[in-house]
Amino acid sequence: MSVEEEIVKLEGLTVSSPHAISIEYLDHRGRKTTKLVGNASDENHIKSQHRTYEFEFKEPQFVSAIQFHSVDYADGIKANFTCTYYPSGADGKAQVLSSGNKWTVHINGFVTKFTVEPPRKFLGDQLLTSVQIQGLHSQEFAEVAKQVGAAESFKQAALEKCRERLSEVTSKEAEVAGLEQQIVEKSESLEKLEQRESELSAAVESEQEKLEVTERAVGSKKQELSEFSARIESASSSIEQKTGERQQLSTEITKAKAELRELKENINMFPTEISGFVSQGASNIRRYSFLAAIPIIIIGLVTVDLFSKASELSHLENLPANISVWEVLIARFPYVLVCGALIASSYKLARVFIGEIIRINEQRLNLTKISIIAKDVSDASEDGLAMDDAARYEHRTHLKMDLLRSHLKGYLAEEYRYSKKSVATPEQQSDRSTDEGEA
Numbered sequence: 001m002s003v004e005e006e007i008v009k010l011e012g013l014t015v016s017s018p019h020a021i022s023i024e025y026l027d028h029r030g031r032k033t034t035k036l037v038g039n040a041s042d043e044n045h046i047k048s049q050h051r052t053y054e055f056e057f058k059e060p061q062f063v064s065a066i067q068f069h070s071v072d073y074a075d076g077i078k079a080n081f082t083c084t085y086y087p088s089g090a091d092g093k094a095q096v097l098s099s100g101n102k103w104t105v106h107i108n109g110f111v112t113k114f115t116v117e118p119p120r121k122f123l124g125d126q127l128l129t130s131v132q133i134q135g136l137h138s139q140e141f142a143e144v145a146k147q148v149g150a151a152e153s154f155k156q157a158a159l160e161k162c163r164e165r166l167s168e169v170t171s172k173e174a175e176v177a178g179l180e181q182q183i184v185e186k187s188e189s190l191e192k193l194e195q196r197e198s199e200l201s202a203a204v205e206s207e208q209e210k211l212e213v214t215e216r217a218v219g220s221k222k223q224e225l226s227e228f229s230a231r232i233e234s235a236s237s238s239i240e241q242k243t244g245e246r247q248q249l250s251t252e253i254t255k256a257k258a259e260l261r262e263l264k265e266n267i268n269m270f271p272t273e274i275s276g277f278v279s280q281g282a283s284n285i286r287r288y289s290f291l292a293a294i295p296i297i298i299i300g301l302v303t304v305d306l307f308s309k310a311s312e313l314s315h316l317e318n319l320p321a322n323i324s325v326w327e328v329l330i331a332r333f334p335y336v337l338v339c340g341a342l343i344a345s346s347y348k349l350a351r352v353f354i355g356e357i358i359r360i361n362e363q364r365l366n367l368t369k370i371s372i373i374a375k376d377v378s379d380a381s382e383d384g385l386a387m388d389d390a391a392r393y394e395h396r397t398h399l400k401m402d403l404l405r406s407h408l409k410g411y412l413a414e415e416y417r418y419s420k421k422s423v424a425t426p427e428q429q430s431d432r433s434t435d436e437g438e439a
Helices: 003-012 138-266 275-318 325-382 389-410 426-438
Strands: 053-071 078-085 091-097 102-117 127-136
Touching: 053 078, 053 138, 091 102, 127 138, 275 325
Parallel strands: none
Antiparallel strands: 053 102, 053 127, 078 091, 078 102
């Protein structure tokens, strides 16, 4: 018989496997506890208590596993299980943990009865819903014995075929070992050839790299030569540009020196930076404007109140007969006097503050005018005079102090006249020095 036929026969062999054992094989089927075997109805659920629930077979059965299904038990809760083995009559005991609301016990033996004792639990509504028994009936064991015998014969035949195949495989392995030895020898020769090839390739690559380095060096030198040529051309154009810039800078320097000389001549003529005075004046104007706004607002409020209360006088014809118009007017006279006093005092305060604002603006304008006049007078007085720097500064300082003194008195008083200060000319100073030397 060939191996393929043996495989077909082995595939056709069926061996009985454990299945569910129904309630018909148990004794005391009228008990509520026994009705849990294979139960699928909610009516057969029983309340779980901490006591022993017993299940007894009519005759010994081969049990592989038992599952006790429950409700409201957390995972990891222990339950006590016992069973009575056949034919020894020995008792087997075990503690099993719940998982997914069920306890599972693996027995794999003949038993006549078994019990389960759920754990004690004080909270919740715990129920036992069903008991599932997996195993084989005692009547099925004759068929199982036949199946086991057939499987044993198949086992012996398969072992014989395996021994034959093993001897064939051993001989083939020896042939494979010889071929592998040849492959190793050929591989060593091939490795030597590949190593030689790699050495030659490395030598070629080395020479090629040297050639590339040489070519890059030649290209770099050519590029440097072109860069030097460009630098020479750029330097030539830069020299011409710098020459033009130097001439332009010389012209600008000459102009700057002339401007500097003019600035030195005009220095200390009069304070041109009046930012401190201007900022203080602006601050005073804001303060006086705020203070002037208060009486103006008071005037407006009182005026509005007077006009609104004056409208009540239009209803004098509705007065009682015993009250005259003059009594009403005399009663409102004190209120009118107070309002008039408020308006008059607020007007005077507002006028004072507004007058201060106008005076500060006039001061700022006068200071600006004095600065302009001082500059113009100084330029006009020095025009055409041969004066050195010391005499010019003395002349300007004298004019500046006179103008500032007059400004502090009341901004160019009417009796002010410019009194020219005698200043010695360079010729007079040289003559004076000569006279002193002779003396």
